Every structure is written in structure tokens, then in C-alpha cells.
Amino acid sequence: MKIIIQNSSDVPIYQQIYEQIREAILSKAISEGELLPSIRQLSRELKVSVITTTRAYTELEKDGYIMIVQGKGCYVKSINQHVLEERLLKGIEEHFSEILKSAKLLKKSDEELLQLLKFLMEEINYDK
Amino acid sequence: MTSNALEVRNLRKTFKDFCLDDISFSLPNGFIMGLVGKNGAGKTTTIKLILELLQKEAGMIKIFSKELHSDFDIKQDIAVVFDDLFFVDDWKISDVESALAPFYTRWDTSTFHGYLKKFNLTTNKKVKELSKGMKMKLMLAVALSHKARLLILDEPTSGIDPVARDELLDILLHYIEDENNSILFSTHITSDLDKIADYLTIINNGTIFYTGTKDGLFEKYCIVKGGLELLTTETEKYLLGIQKGSTGFSALLDIDNIKYITPDMITEKATIDDVLIHVNLEK
Amino acid sequence: MMTIKNLIKLDFYAMKPLAKTMMAFLILPIILGIVADKGMSIMVTLTFMVFMLNSVFSITEQSNFNKLYGVLPIKKSLNIISRYLFSLLVLICTAAISFLIFIALSIISNGSINWTNGIVYLTVSIVIALFFISIQYPLYFKFEFSKANLMAILPYIVFFAIGVPLIQYLMKNVTFYTNVMKVINYFYENTGMLVILGMLISVLLVCSSCLLSLKIQKKEF
Helix, strand or coil: CCCCCCCCCCCCHHHHHHHHHHHHHHCCCCCCCCEECCHHHHHHHHCCCHHHHHHHHHHHHHCCCEEEECCCEEEECCCCHHHHHHHHHHHHHHHHHHHHHHHHHCCCCHHHHHHHHHHHHHHHHHHC | CCCEEEEEEEEEEECCCCEEEEEEEEEECCCEEEEECCCCCCHHHHHHHHCCCCCCCEEEEEECCECHHHCHHHHHHEEEECCCCCCCCCCEHHHHHHHHHHHCCCCCHHHHHHHHHHCCCCCCCEHHHCCHHHHHHHHHHHHCCCCCCEEEEECCCCCCCHHHHHHHHHHHHHHCCCCCCEEEEEECCHHHHHHHCCEEEEEECCEEEEEEEHHHHHHHEEEEEECHHHCCHHHHCCEEEEEECCCCEEEEEEHHHHHHCCCCCEEEECCHHHHHHHHHHCC | CHHHHHHHHHHHHHHHHHHHHHHHHCHHHHHHHHHCCHHHHHHHHHHHHHHHHHHHHHHHHHCCHHHHHHHCCCCCCHHHHHHHHHHHHHHHHHHHHHHHHHHHHHHHHCCCCCHHHHHHHHHHHHHHHHHHHHHHHHHHHHCCHHHHHHHHHHHHHHHHHHHHHHHHHHHCCHHHHHHHHHHHHHHHHCHHHHHHHHHHHHHHHHHHHHHHHHHHCCCCC
């Protein structure tokens, strides 16, 4: 598992850890049932405080990605594909509504917005 | 599991020209606490009081829920690294072990030699031949070899190069991989603590300015900046340690008071250094 | 008990850097014993040892032993008691060695041993050495070495610069002289009494000094 902490970033460190582990789980880079490094091992490796890694793991547990078994370790939970898709879709919806709000502030027309989206999609596809 | 490794309540000690007053903080088991403050703020005095190298005037200190003067065996559970060595200069490293090991019931020679090897220290080397960084490592090796559960470090990183500092941080994090171990770490080099500390206690002029989680500090305080014309006597009341320059001002703000500042002022995340600098200006 | 043993051992380790100087200085009493008085050599050796013991305070202070005592799992008063015990131990060993030198020198030069002379000197030397220690140690435990060192020299000054001339002056007085000689002769004839009296004085001195040190031990390091 790869986790890269950016100290200069505005994103809190626990959130950086949370997001990168979540991404690894969602992209199946770590498979379900796999044992994650313990909270304290992870803080040593990342050179961050125990409270920070604890917070990242608790959030991951709360959101149903991992399971913390006292004294044993943290496992990647099996995720119901359907629920997962729904959750991700909801995330997309939320982001879109944010975009629409910002577009409204800037008085951008729907067409301009779509064009921007298309442009971005092409760029991402080109990267791949 | 939420018991405290160290608990200090209303500690007081007065000297001719300095006074430590109403010092209270607690370090939960299994975590790292940074004791921060500028030189002379009272960090070393606090540590000496904890170890009873100084006699406290008032207050209470509990280590693993016991008071030291009632139970001297607690010291078996404590390890200390000071900024200066307490070994005889002419001792070889092997003498250090022979002289100190008998005092500890849980001394582990193989652990000690493991650390020596890791730190590139040879047993026939004399203490006075060691560099400052090496001396710190030797003290750390002694400290970590008798299975102490509370490690107290007093300015271990002052005068030590960044590489050795980084190694130290790694050792400390390795040490608390065991959830029963805790660390109290006094320093004025805040970059060390920015990374690894769970809790922070900030001492300023002998009193506690903040004690709590490190994240809590940044959630409670932020830095405010702006042009001098924005400062009024009314807003100044809510700002801490205002630093004025010809181009503007910066100050510390308790986030609860954010409603009292004008929108023209810029707020940003504080660092431990920021807090120290501004708190020092606040008299 | 174990702790005291360990603390005494710690003091021996602290003394280690002095070992070479001590060995070199052991030649001095031997030479002195040959050229001057064999009994005198016992006294010199023991006085020299008191100086060496003073250096232990200097070494432990320079090495921040105050902090070490704070870190080690020991009771605060124990380091004082063990320092006294350590000093006694060192002096006993030195006394034994110097007495052996005395015996050896006597056999070599005279072919016989003047036991009375030896025991008188040994007893007086031990009492004097312990007298010095008893006055110095409380000072060392109370003050910093550099400060206490000046004060600790005082007993020597009192003893040699004032006491000796004073006695010499008084000796000119005939009645005083005869009385002193009577006492000295008495002890020469009753060495047993001298030894017992010496031991009594020593125990009294050391015990009261130790108690004083414990009382006035610097509270602030």
C-alpha cells in the first residue's frame, strides 16, 4: 500500500491517509480481508502522531471500509458492490451540485459548463 | 486503558527570579506529549520536579497513578534522557553498562548491545570521545534498555544534526508501537513535534498556555494578519500577542472570537512556532 | 542493601580515572618511609587518600551525578550513606596497604617490627583522616565542589598551619610538655586503650557527620 503525506498541503494529514487508503480499497489495490498495518506501525512509517492515524482508521471504520479488531489489527472489510456504487454515485451528485452552484455564481451558461466537462474528459482520456 | 502515564496537577515552584505556577497536564498511556516553550520557560524545571530532583512547593505529580515519594520503585519504569550526559568522561561505554545496569531489575544486556550496534557505538570507546549526537544516542540506549514504560526526554535534539534527529523520531515511534509506553518530550525545536506528538503542553513564563491534543491546538487558534489600519482598541482586545510591523500586523486568535475580527483580515493555520512567538509577546 | 552496594560500586567506577594517579602516589609513602619515619608514611598515605576521596566529589559533580541520582531508582538519602561507606571502605583498604608497607619496610631496614609504633601511628592516622572527612563531607553535600573545596581545605590549614605551631609553642611550657608526654607515654604503654578510644572517636565523628550531611543535603540541584 502506498501512502504519501504532503506536509505542505491544506488537507489535514488524517484525511490524506483516509483518502489514500480508501482509494486503495476501492481500486482493489488492497483486497478485502487483507490486514492493514497497525495504527502504531503506520504512524512510525509515516512519521505522524498516533492520534492522527487513529483518527484516519476510525473514520475508515465508521464509513465501513475497514474493521478494527482490538488486539488483532485492522482488516479491509468486504464491501457490498451495490452499496458502494450507490455511495460513490451520491458523491458524484454532491460534487456536481457544488459545481453548479459555483457556475451560477460566475454566471456560466449550461453549454459553457458542458464544454468544460468535455474538455476535461478528453484530457483525462488522453492521459490514460 | 485510558489511565494516565503521567499526571501533573497545580504544580508550583518559586525561585528568586522565576516562578512556575499552576502547572497541570496529563499524558495518557501510549502517547507522545511535547512540552514546548522557549528557553527558560520552565520546561526543564517541570521535568526536574517530576523526577523530584527539585522539591515542589505545591501540587501533585502522579506517575502511573502513584506518587514518587511514596513509591520509589516507579523509577524502574521511568527512563530519562537529558541534554547533558550524566556519565563520567573517562568511562568506556562498557563501564557505563557495568555501573548502571545493576540498579535496574529489568536491565536487558542484549537490548542495550542491540542499540549500541544500531547506533554504531563500540563498547571500548570512551564517553568523552563521543560527539554530541553520539552522547544522546548512548543515553537513549541506556534509557531504552531497562524496559521503562515512561520515557522523558529533556531537549534531546538541541545541537543535533537533522539526520540524528530523524533517527531519534523513528526510535521514539518504534518505542510507542507498544501501547503501554509513553513519552514526554521537551523541546524548543518544534519541527520534531509537528510530526510525531499526539499531545502538546505549551509553557510560557512559568504558566501553562495550552495543554491538549496537537490537533486541538490548531483547531483552537489561528493566525490573523492585516494592515495596521484594521486594528482598533476593540479588536485588539481579542487578539493575542500582536506583532506590528511597518507593513501590517499578525496575531494569534482564539477561534471562538473569530466574530470580532473584520472580514478584511486574513486568517491562516497556525504552526507551533507561530503560537510560541505570539504567546511570548503576550504579557 | 543491594542499592547501597550498587551505589558503592558506582563510586568505585567514578574513581576509576584516578586509579593511575593513585598507583603513582603509592611510591611516595614508600620513599618517605625509607628516608624519613616509617610511621609517618602511614599518615601520609592516608591523608593523600582523603585528597583522592575529595576528587571523587569533583568527578561526580562534573559528571552530573546529581541528575543520575535523580534518574536511578534509589532513595535520595542513600547516595550520601553509600558515599560514607565507600570512603570508609577505601580508607580501610589504604590503611591495610600502608600497614603492610610499614611492615615490609621495617623488616627490610631493621629486621624487626616495632608493633606498638605501627599501631599508634595507624590509629592516629585513621582518626585524623576520618576527622578531615567528617568535616569536609557535609560541606560537599551542601555546596558545589568548587565552593566547598575552598572550605574543605580549612581543616588542613587549621591542623597544619595553626595547630602544629601552637602545639610547638605550648610544648615550650614545661608543665604542659610533661603532661602531654605523660598522656603519650600512657598510650604507648596501653595501645589497646588507644585503639579503643580511636575507634570510639572515629565512629562518633563519622556518624555525626553523616547525620549532618543527611540533614543539610542540598534540596535544590
